Each structure stands twice: as structure tokens, then as C-alpha cells.
Amino acid sequence: MAEETRRRKKKTNAIVWVILGLLILAMGGFGVGGFGSSLSTVASVGDRDITVQEYADAIQAEQARVGQQFGQRLTMSQMQALGLDRRVMERLLADAALKEEADRVGLSIGDAEIARRIRENPAFGGVSGGFDREGYAFALDRAGLTERAYEEQIRDEIARELLQAAVVGGTEAPAVYVDTLTRYVAETRDVTLTPVTVADLPGGALAPTQDQIQKFYDENPTLFETPELRQITYAWVTPDQIVETIEIDDAQLRQAYEDRIDDYSQPARVLAERLAFADNAAAEAALAAIEANETTFDAFVEERGLTLDDLDQGEIARSDVDKTIADALFALEEPGIVGPLETSLGPALYRVNAILNATEVPFEDARDDLAAEVGIDTARRRIDAEREMMDDLLAGGATLEELAAETDMTVDTIRWDAGSTEQGADIAAYDAFRSFARTAQIGDFPTLETLSDGGLFALRLDEIIAPTVPPLAEVQAEVEAAWRTQTLTRQLTERAAAIAENDALAAAAQSEAITRLARDATLEGTPASLVREIFEAEEGTTLAVEGDDQRAYIVSIDAVNVPDLDAGQAADVRAAVEQQAGNGIAADIFDGYGQAIRNSAGFTVNQQAVQQIQVQLGGAG
Structure with a gap:
């Protein structure tokens, strides 16, 4: 089923329009209008304006993005309560500031580079690959953009990239910082871990007196408090x-059946991939080499720099292809390779990966x-x-x-x-x-x-x-259980400390030696704080660590293993730390640079315009 799903039929026109639809969402075009002819901008940085449509599009995009995390689309009031509207405005101001700076320093992007970027955008690719001029025009029209406006967006984007590269290019984290952080991350410990259980406690079962229960209840009221x-x-x-109150007649059901007939009645299909060649001789030579086990179909794909997704034809029915191709594909009784077959791309080999029988589910x-x-x-x-x-x-x-x-x-x-x-x-x-x-x-x-x-x-x-604390009589059992848990936990920790101080007792206890314990390790069944306490202790230290009402722990720090930063896993960790730290420093520098540009150029925000837009998008204003 997974293989069948992966190779689902690619409907020629549908997939193009789906891609273009996604592009439209990415570029904006949410269609927010009706703000009035006098309302055109919401903010400006220097000579750069942030338009009503840009702000509305950014707000709606943020609504959709954050809404995915919450499982529902946020209202404008919720956006305001979370401060998301302010975050959107800050992002737009920063972007406008960087565009303004690019203009100031004279960054100029040639038309050839703009054209290259557009041609290489896969969203504008045609069915057979390559740039689709008609699809490009359609996508921009649906997004409410002219070609000139979109190309100016691309020009600004490239200028911003160049500006960022100039500001933070070559930024590196200090070696001392990287080494220190790497040692911290990659350092390990050798320890001896000894559990102390209830069986190690002297005396019998715990039985609190009523006075102990009353005192515990009085001293810990929040433990028994009902929630708000x-x-x-x-x-x-x-x-x-x-x-159950809906009446459905047979005619409705039959109409639904006809509307979804493709789900209930499907012709025989094959799942196939197509690999085209320059001429018939090349295709025949490839087939011969595959049949002689000298190479594989996948090897030809890899040699071309392609992926199987590039070749995937999805589900193919007889009606989807020419008769000659259909006859060859459906002549197979089991998966295999057929060809060469003449296609619009030239001679091609088809690899059939699955044969799907016709299906028919009757209305009944x-x-x-x-x-x-x-x-x-x-x-x-x-x-x-x-x-x-x-x-x-x-x-x-x-x-x-x-x-x-x-x-x-x-x-x-x-x-x-x-x-x-x-x-x-x-x-x-x-x-x-x-x-x-x-x-x-x-x-x-x-x-x-x-x-x-x-x-x-x-x-x-x-x-x-409001939260309340029930009378003791109502929570007697809960209080007794909480007292027992707290008392056992304390007694186990005290017993662990006593054993740790007595070498003879410690030697008799059941211990486990753990080597190369990493800082991010998890010791199953132990409290989350145990590893942290181990790494806070010095070599040669013995600790008594609190657990729960079942066990406490004695930990001996036998060795602190300092990593060799130039070898093995530590070297890999250092490289990752160096890259991450460098990226973080570069981001901080660029954020500060952007704020400095904005403050230098001067910026204004038309709060009245912002409120009008938010009201029309469903906010309280």
C-alpha cells in the first residue's frame, strides 16, 4: 500500500495547478480589500512603504501558520493577545529597513539574475520540465501581482541576501568559546551506581498516627487543594x-455513488516509471545491459542525476496512454521492464513496479x-x-x-x-x-x-x-498516602547517606559500574535530576541522591573523562558546535544591523490604519 501511494497517478494538469496554488499562497494574494482609497500604507522605513495588502497578507499568513500549531485558525483577538500582530509588524519593518539599505549602498541586481531565479523556481515548471511561461503568468495573475511587481520582489530578495552575506560573511565563533562548549557537551563520567531500596530500611511498615496525619495536612494544604x-x-x-434525524432517500445514495464512481469502479492499472533516451539504439542498448545483469534501471537513473520521483508516472490505465504503450504495459503478467516505446520525450523504457487489477464495488x-x-x-x-x-x-x-x-x-x-x-x-x-x-x-x-x-x-x-482545601475527613486516605510517600523518600535518602559514609555497608550493597556516561544520557528508572547531579560533582565524590518512595541512590564519581577535541566523536561535536555558534552570532549581528538601519532611516507606523485592517480581518481593533 505504501508503494502504491508513493506512485499515485500524476494528473497532468491537476498537479500543475496544485503547485501553482501553493505558490499563490506563498506569494500572498489573500484578497483583502475594502480598506478605502485613502488607506494605502500602514508603515514606512525611510522611503520604503509597507502597503495595506502586504500587512494584511502577512497577518493572514501568520494566522494560518500559528493556527496549524493550535489545531484551529486563530481569531484576530487571539493574535493580538499573543502579540503575534506586533511580531508581524516588526518583521515587516526589518525587511523594509534592509531593502532601504540595499538601495542606499547601491546594490543592483541585473535582469539576467532575476530571470535565472524565476526559471529555476520549480513551481513554474511545466509538465515535461523547464520553465512554463503560461503557468508563470497564471500564478501571478491569481496572486494579484503583475510580472513587474513580482520581479521587483525577487530583485529585493536577492539584494537582501547579498547585503546579509556582506555583513555576516566569514563570521566565526571564538575558538575558546567553541572549545569550552564542546568540552562541556562531550565530557563523560565513569560512575558506580548503588540503589537503596525499602528492603534496606530497618523496621516494619509505616503506620502514621492521627496526630502525624493532622500535622502533615496542616503543613501541606496545597497538596490537597482542589483546582480552580x-x-x-x-x-x-x-x-x-x-x-439520526436526517432522512436520506435511495436517489441521494445512488447519486453519491455515481459522483464517486471512480472510488468504486477502477480499471486495471499499472504503477510505472519512464526513462527516456536520445534514440532507439541507446534505449535498446540500455535494456540489453539491464537484462544481462550488467547494470540496473536505478543505475541509469542515478547516472543521469535524476531521482525516481522524476520518472514516476503514477497509476496508468489503458486510457491514459497510446494504444502501443498500453498494449506493452498490460501484456506483462508480473512487474518488469518493457520498451523501447515511442513517447513524446523520445524512445523510453518503462519499469512496471505493480499491476493493479480492476476493481468493482456494487452499489449494494x-x-x-x-x-x-x-x-x-x-x-x-x-x-x-x-x-x-x-x-x-x-x-x-x-x-x-x-x-x-x-x-x-x-x-x-x-x-x-x-x-x-x-x-x-x-x-x-x-x-x-x-x-x-x-x-x-x-x-x-x-x-x-x-x-x-x-x-x-x-x-x-x-x-x-476558586481552589479550596477539603476537610481532612474527606481526604484522609490521600493525606495518609502522601505522608507515607514523603516519609519513605526521606528515610531512603537518609539511609543512602549513611551507607555512603560506611565503607563496609557500601561494599556489601548491589552496585552497577557505568562507564562513559554522557551528559544527555537517561538512566532508566532514575529521577531526571540524577545525571545532572552526577555532572555537577567532582571526581572522587560520593553522593546520596534522593529518588522516590521506592529507592534512593548512592553515586560514586570514579572518573571525569575529558574529550580529545581533535579526534573521534568529540571532533564531530566540535564542528557542529562551531557551525551553530557561528550561525547564532551571525544572526545576532544581522538583527542588530537591521535595527540600526531602521533607527537611522527613521520609521513610522500608522496605528489607525493597522487597527482598521485588524478590525476588517476580525479583530476588536
Whole structure:
């Protein structure tokens, strides 16, 4: 299946438009308009303006990027709360400052270099490779850019690269710094690790008195404190909730079957790769060499500097290729190589990697799956159709209870722990609900929000229930367990310290010698702090390290192994440290340079324009 997926059929026109679509997103063109003819720029650095469209595009791109991390698209208000709108403006100002400096120092990029960059951009490549002039024009048109405007963007980008290279080129981290950091990273320890368990403790099982329990409860109230809870009323509806009320007739299912007939009825296909040659003689010679086991198909691919993805033809049905090619491909009874066959690229060998039989799933067999899909899709569309009415009800002052009475929504309440890492069940399992529930304030106006499955919800924060400490009688068992854990942990650590001081006891204990322990190592079953404490100790030291209520540890630091920075793994670490440190220093220098340019050139930000754009993009302004 993985191989079949990798070699999926490449639809000639579709893949080009998909690539161009991605390019459009990368270049902008989000189509934000309606800002008014008097509003054209939001900021400037020197003579460089940052336009309304540039700012809107950058904001929306940041919304989409950060939204992927949160699992949902952030609202403008959330962007503002996180400071992301300010980060976008800082980035635009820095970019404008660098372009301004490039102009000042007279960096000039020739048309030939601009043309080369554009021709080499794979997003503008045609189906058969090479620059596609028509695709280039189409992509720019969809992005709302003229060729001149886009080429000026490329010119600015190259100038910025040259400026950066001039400023930070040859930047190196100081050797002393690199060596010191490498020694720190690559240094290892030889240690002897001795666990001390409950079996090493004198006495029997721990049984606290009621006075000890009371004292522990009084001294550690936060251990038993209930979390802050949010009492929330919510109205919601999901496709799953109303799908049972959806009536689906046979005609709908048959139409869905016909609409997706390609999923249920597919002709025989092959998964193949095509390697073209200059002439028929070269192709025949290649085939003969492959059949004689003198070379391989993959060797020819590598010799040309190509990859298998370059040759991949995906799934090929008879109708996708000329009859001569189809007859040759489908004459195979098992995977193999056929050819030479005449193609638009010249004589070619085809390597068939898999033969896929025709498939046919009758309507009756697909009916149940179709009913489930059509039902959910219809339910989703019914929810979408009701959204405007729901918004109008809320805008008119309807409560969540009234909203539920007038629509397919149901209303419920939840006491939700905002600090919990568990997702919970029902509505608390949705990222969107948790996000809004976490930031809601008492008195907020309920708004309709979207769930990941196409459902809708609105919520009202009724009360914030402050943390409380229950009476001892209610948490007696928890207090006793916590006392026992803390007491055992302390006693084990004290016992470890006593054994460490007594050579005879230490010699009798079960010990493990560990050599070349690295700073980033993990010792299974031990506390995370153990390795850190080992590397903080000096050679010859013996430590008693706290663990948990099951064991503590005695650690002897037998040797500190200083690495040879010019050999082995340490040399590789040094090279990586040197590169990373150099990149970090270069980035800091260039950031400082950019800020200095911006301050020197002078910059302004039209905050009123910024607020207008944010309001139109869905913010509070």
C-alpha cells in the first residue's frame, strides 16, 4: 500500500495547478480589500512603504501558520493577545529597513539574475520540465501581482541576501568559546551506581498516627487543594448529534455513488516509471545491459542525476496512454521492464513496479458506507444553513437556553479545570472549546464558534470556582498516602547517606559500574535530576541522591573523562558546535544591523490604519 501511494497517478494538469496554488499562497494574494482609497500604507522605513495588502497578507499568513500549531485558525483577538500582530509588524519593518539599505549602498541586481531565479523556481515548471511561461503568468495573475511587481520582489530578495552575506560573511565563533562548549557537551563520567531500596530500611511498615496525619495536612494544604474550576454553560450541535434525524432517500445514495464512481469502479492499472533516451539504439542498448545483469534501471537513473520521483508516472490505465504503450504495459503478467516505446520525450523504457487489477464495488455493497457519509454531510450542511439564524438570535440578545430552544442545539453545563492536561469527554474533547473556555470572562457576549467536525457551539462563563482545601475527613486516605510517600523518600535518602559514609555497608550493597556516561544520557528508572547531579560533582565524590518512595541512590564519581577535541566523536561535536555558534552570532549581528538601519532611516507606523485592517480581518481593533 505504501508503494502504491508513493506512485499515485500524476494528473497532468491537476498537479500543475496544485503547485501553482501553493505558490499563490506563498506569494500572498489573500484578497483583502475594502480598506478605502485613502488607506494605502500602514508603515514606512525611510522611503520604503509597507502597503495595506502586504500587512494584511502577512497577518493572514501568520494566522494560518500559528493556527496549524493550535489545531484551529486563530481569531484576530487571539493574535493580538499573543502579540503575534506586533511580531508581524516588526518583521515587516526589518525587511523594509534592509531593502532601504540595499538601495542606499547601491546594490543592483541585473535582469539576467532575476530571470535565472524565476526559471529555476520549480513551481513554474511545466509538465515535461523547464520553465512554463503560461503557468508563470497564471500564478501571478491569481496572486494579484503583475510580472513587474513580482520581479521587483525577487530583485529585493536577492539584494537582501547579498547585503546579509556582506555583513555576516566569514563570521566565526571564538575558538575558546567553541572549545569550552564542546568540552562541556562531550565530557563523560565513569560512575558506580548503588540503589537503596525499602528492603534496606530497618523496621516494619509505616503506620502514621492521627496526630502525624493532622500535622502533615496542616503543613501541606496545597497538596490537597482542589483546582480552580470554570462553571460554563454551553449550547452546541454536531453532525453526529442530528444525523439520526436526517432522512436520506435511495436517489441521494445512488447519486453519491455515481459522483464517486471512480472510488468504486477502477480499471486495471499499472504503477510505472519512464526513462527516456536520445534514440532507439541507446534505449535498446540500455535494456540489453539491464537484462544481462550488467547494470540496473536505478543505475541509469542515478547516472543521469535524476531521482525516481522524476520518472514516476503514477497509476496508468489503458486510457491514459497510446494504444502501443498500453498494449506493452498490460501484456506483462508480473512487474518488469518493457520498451523501447515511442513517447513524446523520445524512445523510453518503462519499469512496471505493480499491476493493479480492476476493481468493482456494487452499489449494494457500498450503500451502508454511503448512507453514513451522506448523512453526516447533510447534517453538516443543515448546521451551516442554520448558522446565520443562530448568529441573529445571539445578536438579538437570546440566551444560550433560548438559542437551544429555537434550533437543533442542546444546552448543558460543565465544571472545567483549565489547568488540566486531559482533554476530557464530550465538548471538552474539542480544541476549539478548550481554547475559548480558557480565555472566557464573566459577562462576555456569547459568540458562535466552529468545532473541528463542522459543529457549532457558544459558551457562557457563569462562575470561577476558586481552589479550596477539603476537610481532612474527606481526604484522609490521600493525606495518609502522601505522608507515607514523603516519609519513605526521606528515610531512603537518609539511609543512602549513611551507607555512603560506611565503607563496609557500601561494599556489601548491589552496585552497577557505568562507564562513559554522557551528559544527555537517561538512566532508566532514575529521577531526571540524577545525571545532572552526577555532572555537577567532582571526581572522587560520593553522593546520596534522593529518588522516590521506592529507592534512593548512592553515586560514586570514579572518573571525569575529558574529550580529545581533535579526534573521534568529540571532533564531530566540535564542528557542529562551531557551525551553530557561528550561525547564532551571525544572526545576532544581522538583527542588530537591521535595527540600526531602521533607527537611522527613521520609521513610522500608522496605528489607525493597522487597527482598521485588524478590525476588517476580525479583530476588536
